[in-house]
Amino acid sequence: MTTARRPQMEFWFEFGSNYSYLSTMRIGSLAANHDVEVIWKPFLLGPIFKALGWETSPFVLQKEKGAYVWKDMARQCRKYGIPWRKPTRFPRPAILPARVALVGASEPWGPEFAQQIMLLNFAADQDIDDAETVASALEQVGVEAGPVIEHALSEANKGRLRSQTDEARSRGVFGAPTFFVRGEMFWGNDRLEEALEFASLASLV
């Protein structure tokens, strides 16, 4: 009898990204169904967009696409049964939550914390880049906020988030969510299921 290694999938996401919101809410149960382990990879889209020559989200820069995206989001959220309120500010800065999510990426509370922050942004229409909001999201998932935020704000952790964002860029990431399975890139919430299927199949060969 051999012990199969559980296949892994990297999930690169950013809290300001509306399509990352969809995947953050969906990925847990889908990955469990496929018996795939999710490696949570928070990063910042801002520096990626700047490197591509854009000052902000393409959904803001392209008026037509932006107008469409909010209709699409309402429809996708209805389809998936995910709450939705169009944020009055987009894209919301989310550096502190990303730093905390990086701390949480190897902790059991990481996924639930990420969902809490996403819901604040895309269902409660609240700003998410301040210590009080992040602290209350942490408490809500049963974590003592003080030490975690202190750790998140350490120079070492700030540097890790910068490195992780650099890594995204060097691996060809140009938007979020992005999934990697054995080095293969899958872009967008629409490809979540395909990425998971690829991960499951890859574990059989």
Added chain:
Amino acid sequence: MTTARRPQMEFWFEFGSNYSYLSTMRIGSLAANHDVEVIWKPFLLGPIFKALGWETSPFVLQKEKGAYVWKDMARQCRKYGIPWRKPTRFPRPAILPARVALVGASEPWGPEFAQQIMLLNFAADQDIDDAETVASALEQVGVEAGPVIEHALSEANKGRLRSQTDEARSRGVFGAPTFFVRGEMFWGNDRLEEALEFASLASLV
């Protein structure tokens, strides 16, 4: 007993667009299954991109996205069972085929002609913007090429294609394929099924 009107869906496509290729190959049987009538709307993406400030396809302008798109296309074609060869020229100019497709939009041979041209571009890697190629595609779907091409090249028909492209822009189209159902826009081959479901449901209310 009431006679329900068959619901309609507009299918806006461009022969140079690889994701339009996927929908062109898939739409016939899917629409039949949903009992939805497809209104074929060929148009030109070039003037749309120019109006958005781009000199060519975003898949060319954005190197990272471009690299990804070809991997995605190979995977999508495998998934759908559609032949695929990465075109050596992208995006291929396709003005003559679009003019002919506009003539064919109200003819029974229109859909099959569109598939022939798409296959030449994305499965046979052939240039498609010349009279000989277009004529042979027409003959292949049982149409006498000469009169159709003559009609396609008439000033009236050229003007209609310009108007149709203008209409796309004024209705907020920013890429292809794009579907409209009762004024609602759905963008991208990934939304084809949703657009058809929306069309079927709309016919019930």
